[in-house]
Amino acid sequence: MTQLENPQTIEVVTHSEPPKAWKWYDYFTFNIDHKVIGIQYLVTAFAFYLIGGLMAVAMRIELYTPDSDFLDPNLYNAFMTNHGTLMIFLWIVPAAIGGFGNFLVPLLIGARDMAFPKLNAIAFWLNPPAGGLLLGSFFFGGSQSGWTAYPPLSLITANTAQSMWILSIVLVGTSSILGALNFVVTILKMKVPSMKWTQLPLFCWAILATSVLALVSTPVLAAGLVLLLFDINFGTSFFKPDAGGNVVLYQHLFWFYSHPAVYLMILPIFGIMSEVIPVHARKPIFGYKAIAYSSLTICVVGLFVWVHHMFTSGTPAWMRMFFTISTLIVAVPTGVKIFGWVATLWGGKIRFTSAMLFAIGLLSMFVVGGLGGVTLGTAPFDLHVHDTYYVVGHFHYVLFGGSVFGIYAGIYHWFPKITGRMMNETLGRIHFALTFIGTHLTFLPMHQLGLQGMPRRVAMYDPQFAYINHICTFGAIILGISVLPFFINAVWSWLYGTQATDNPWDALTLEWTTSSPPAIENWEVLPVVTHGPYDYGRSGTEVNEMAQSTPI
Template sequence: MAQAQLPVSSELPQASGHHPTAWKWYDYFTFNVDHKLIGIQYLVFSFVFYLVGGLMAVVMRTELYTPDADVIDPNLYNALLTNHGTIMIFGWIVPAAIGGFGNFLVPLMIGARDMAFPRLNALAFWMLPPAGLLLVGSFFFGGAQAGWTSYPPLSLITANTAQSMWCLSIILAGTSSILGSVNFVVTMVKMRVPSMAWDQMPLFCWAMMATSVLALLSTPVLAIGLTLLFFDINFGTSFFKPDAGGNVIIYQHLFWFYSHPAVYLMILPIFGIMSEVIPVHARKPIFGYKAIVGSSMVICLIGLFVWVHHMFTSGTPPWMRMFFTVSTLIVAVPTGVKIFSWTATLWGGKIRYTSAMLFAIGLLIMFVVGGLSGVTLGTAPVDIHMHDTYYVVAHFHYVLFGGSVFGLYAGIYHWFPKMTGKMLNEPLGKVHFLLTLIGANITFLPMHVLGTQGMPRRVAMYDPQFTHINQICTIGAFVLAFSVIPFLVNVVWSWGWGEKASGNPWRALTLEWTTASPPIIENWHRLPVLTQGPYDYGFNGHEEAEITSSHF
């Protein structure tokens, strides 16, 4: 990779948890425009909702321990089911991956002092708390009960105040995503440090570029669909009312044109995290930099042409099934390029089995399993047979939990020293990883069997023949819930009393590691100058290249 031959200086800001220009704790509860503070606001907010959504899942799995509805009312089960899926997507993975890591890292990685539009950045975050409150508050009105897809006519039949609150919540979250995406694109195009060429930009930034473009193209379509549904519920329109000339299939197209690309919105930033964590902890240059960049952009493009595979049982004509089967299988190719590149990077590396690296390797394992089941579901004959069974539940949990959540944990363990100036406890991190890996596989792997045997999803009561496997899944869910405890203890203890981190504890090469830990408010006293590629480990005759920085 090309290197900028520029004068350098070894002077670095000294790491300090009490830098005189650092923010106070109460600033994190204000309308602050600092991208780092906003990133941490996103991460904390989203993790709170991860706990809320996880609690809903535990209650549902407790109900499913027996075939009868003997723990909670079926209507409450429907409300928990609807809001669990909604919260995990719009309240946890998307805000954490895009808003949290994106906001904290992108300006630091490209040598900028802040995002291009700081006030817009803060506004995008502060749209999320009202969205979250609308979802949680909907339970006071019975809770939305039409599933996280809220297909009409079911969402119209069960229409109530809660369903309207659900629509408004997602519209707010979508608007926040649009504002943030505009900010990311402009920031990366206009505010890179002058010495950084496009082919020297960290892969996480490329992932965020692809994510932002995809969000800008797809999110407005979801907002349109939900706005029309809101009007049908509250103002007597009939866009989706079949008895008044409306078309329910149009809603499905509007919903899935966003909601399948939403899978890539959740996973592309995680792919970026993987591309940063693996080279650092394997002490090797990333394999196939340009291939990874190209695959991210190809996923962004092809991801817009696969949504109908969710609608193979919705009266879709054969020619359309054939087209979207092919496009679904094609989109797996650039994903496979990334998997191959990460595996090749690991091969022969001097791997340090840190908590961050363990979660990255765990993601590889889980995501491959989810990808294989995704390929089977992408073919129309298999999908028609498996549609709305627990095989689908198993697939998307392996992809989204095994992919996105494992990746978020890898990112937290990797960048926690930079964010807080403190090191997380590694033994606790390894306990957290083992419990998460074991719990996730016990919970979701048996669901493949349930699906092939025909158990429908989204039900509180089921045929007694499925009892034994459901009980195994429920035990796994409790292990998965328990796995969060060592992580919470680790974060709280380490942030308050943990070992102080140096400016660059992992000896990484990207620019965020050239400033203090945590970074000062303006990021650097003087902007850094890039003198080597972000993944040049072992270059220039050094077994483990060290990073240098220059100031002007």
């Protein structure tokens, strides 16, 4: 008698139908859908952004006057350290790579999910405890050694808080490594068969370059921080100068990661720019291959520039010369992207949506920040302004004016796809105007402060710098206020905004061929790629746009 003929051996298995859409509480669970994880990254990162932003406003209020009359000096040091840490490790990197990368990459390449969904979820859930450790360190005085945690200062100040800070960064770094591995495998192995490599969206090229850079550089930072942790808690002397340790070695380990970290933050933003500008300019991207290959070039050259942060650390002349040249070289592929975007805008039928305004604003911000970077990469000039507010102004033009403007551009552009609703354009323009004005008022005068010699990371300063600090503080308050229209817009639009069509921008990349918001597995059947992602205005585009969603 066969098994089918024996009723006692028949096991009845019932399969529950998968949900057609996730409930709100699913976003607070260990969910393996790449879209849910992307939203979890974005919302969590934005919460840390608000906390880090409040710290920044508090510091600027303290700096309004030369005396320490608003924040206790130790609290100021803790705010200064953790503001930078939050903004880099728990806002820009998770939002740009984890948030947009997770939500968009499978949709852009025609995949149903990431290559390793559970690993993807684990990578996200390392971030909340990392943030908890960082904020919890304030119960023990807060880490006060700056976001670079240079020894010997980090060895002697608030050791429990410093240890919590280190463990927090190690957790974030582990998350970054897991996510990078997932992105590399997903992009290389899971794009839809009909998509040629020359049809891969530029955001995916940027994420691929970012992921390779993260896999190479992040373990070096983790190693340096673990050695520092041992010095603090277990009596080792890797970086203790009075016991034969080498503090400059720590700087090499830290900056080998932390300068490439600038590219970890900005390369995904470059990818967002390359997606937003062609859509809203209604023109094909200018120099597709040049922009794609420049991301890979930045990935490689970016590993050989870290010593320009250490020109004052006793570096020999030959080393200064080498890293000055490499720093200037890395500006070339960045310039290729800038010229490509400007050429795409030239003669286009530009729609000045909120997304496009932030993209154009980023162009101006990054040019200013990039020029500052070229000057700081030149050893003689860097020796003059090192550890002054010139560095602070440059750094924030690149990372706030660059990365944060790009994140806002991406949110306004893909909000209809993420939520199925449109954002309010009037509030979006108010948000842009306040952010643009506030950024210039806050960070442009800092270059003058640096040239005049005001040191960074201090709460009390010479009264001659008070007037310029007044301007910077007013700008910071405007920046703080600018978040309000965005927050109101995002929450109100998500709940009550105008219903979005599947493709409200008439874009040509694959994510717009599915529903808004996308179905749980993205498509009922996978799409066929019949044209490039940026073929706007070319003959046959309308026909091809219909064919792109034809199932295989």
